Amino acid sequence: MDKIVFGFLGTTLDAGFNAGRWERWRPTVSLCQQEDVLIHRLVLFHGGGKGDLLKLVTADIKRVSPETVVEPVLMQIEDPWDFVEVYSALHDFVRRYDFDTSAYEYLVHITTGTHVAQICLFLLTEARYFPAKLLQTSPPRRGGFPETGQVAVVDLDLSQYNQLATRFEEERQEDLSFLKFGIATKNASFNRTIEEIEQVALRSQTPILLTGPTGAGKSFLARRIYELKKAKHQLQGDFIDVNCATLRGDGAMSALFGHVKGSFTGALQARAGYLKAADNGLLFLDEIGELGLDEQAMLLKAIEEKRFFPMGGDKEVESHFQLIAGTHRDLAQDVRSGRFREDLFARINTWLYTLPGLKDRREDIEPNLDFELDRIANQLGKKIRFNSDAKKIYLQYAMAGTTVWAGNFRDLSASLLRMATLADGGRIDLAAVEKEIQRLQQRNQHAILNIGNEVEKLDHPDWLALKESIDPFDQAQLAYVIQVCRSAHNLSDAGRSLFEYSRKEKKMSNDADRLRKYLAKFDLSFAQIKTW
Incomplete structure (x- = not known):
C-alpha cells in the first residue's frame, strides 16, 4: 500500500545549502533515503518564509527518491509557538483533506517543526483526525551512515502492544475490584453495570444517576467512584454526601446553596452550603426525588452554569462539582405527575444505572x-x-x-x-x-404482609375487579405473587423466586410454566401484570 507522510519542513534541522549538507543528518531528506520505507507522497507543511530551503529540500528528495512526490502546503501561521493558532491551522487542514484509508497508509512525521507543532500533530493523530501512525526519525547510532539516520513507526492504538494491553487490563481490573470493595461478585448484570460505570467515571464529568431500592448500595458506590477519581487526580475537592429526604423548606435551600447573614430569622452568620463545599470534588445527592421544585430549579442552574445565588444573596457563588444523584423513586413517573422537573431529569439522566436489590x-x-x-x-x-x-x-x-x-x-x-x-x-x-x-x-412475615399491602394500593381496574370476585385467602396469596411478578425481570425469574423450596424436591421442574398456570386460574398473564 502506498505511503503518504505529513510533516513540517525543519527550518533548522533540514537546513544546509553547501555540499557538506550530504554529510549530515537532515530528518526530512533522510526520511526518503530509507531502503525499507518507500514514501509515495510527502505532504510538507511550511510557513512561506523559507522558499529557498523548500526548493532545495524538494530537489534533494527528488535526487535520493525519484518515486516520492513532494506536495508543499502553506500554513498561514504567524506565531509557530502559539498552540491555539497552530492547532487550528492543522485542524482546518485535516477537515478539508480527502483521506482514503483503503488505498493509502498514512504516517505523521513528528521530528521537525516547533515543539508546539509536534504536540499538535500528536494530538490530532491520537484523536484520529489524522487516520495515521506516527513516524519518528532520529540521528544514526555511532558508526552508522550520518545522512540516513533511523526511522521508527509508532502505532497509537495501544491495544496493538500486548505488554501494554495486559498492563492496562490489569489496572482496569484493579479499578473494577475497587468499585466493588474487592468483593468477587457473581451477578452478571451487576458486573456489567460496574464495568461501564468504571469507564464513565474516568472519562466523563457528566452527572450520573443511580437508581435502585433502599439499601442497594448507591451511597457506597458513589463514595467509591469519588475515591477512584481522586486517586487518578481527576478530583481535588471533598466528597459531600447529602440525603435530600432530610431537607425541608427554607432549610433545604440554605443547606444546599448556603445563605448570607440575616437572610432569614436565625441566620446569625453566613453559611457556604453543600454545593460550595463540593467545589472541585463530588456531590452525592441521595434521594434527589425528595427535593422541592424550587430547589430543583436552582440545582439545574448550578449543574449547567457552575454558579448559583446563596439564599438571600445578590452575588453569585461558583462551584465546580461533579454530581452523582441517587433515588429509589421512578423519576420518569414523577416527571409525568409534575413532582420532578423534566429539564433537571434530562440533565442528570445521561448516565442512568439501576443497582439491583x-x-x-x-x-x-x-x-x-x-x-x-x-x-x-x-x-x-x-x-x-x-x-x-x-x-x-x-x-x-x-x-x-x-x-x-x-x-x-x-x-x-x-x-x-x-x-x-x-x-x-x-x-x-x-x-x-x-x-x-x-x-x-x-421479619420476613412482616415484609410479605407489607408486600401484600403495597399491591392492595394498586388502583388498576383489572385488579380491583378481580378482588371482588375471589376469596380473601386467594387475595392475600395472589397479592404476593403479583408483587413478585412486578419486580421480576421475566416469567422465569418470578417462578424461581416463588418455587425455591418445592423445586429442590423435583428432578425436573418448569417454574415458568407452573407460574403461568397459576396466573391463568385468575385469567391473568405475566405480561399483563407488568403493565399495572
Missing part, C-alpha cells in the same frame, strides 16, 4: 459475607468467622427465593452484626444461626 443478587450474598464480617470486626474490635456447618445453613436460608430482604444489603449487614455481637470466642455457631433465622423469619 439483594433479591436480584442472591448469588452475591456469599461473597459479601467475608466483606461484611471484616467491616464488623473493625466495629467490634475482634475478628468474627462462621463455623462451616453454621455458614451452610445461614446461606441456604439467605439465598432462598422466598426470603425477603426488604432492606437489601443493610438488612444483611444488620443480620451479620447481630450474630457477630453475640458470638462467643469469635465464632458464629449453628445455634446462633438458628436463632437469627427465627428473627429473620418473623
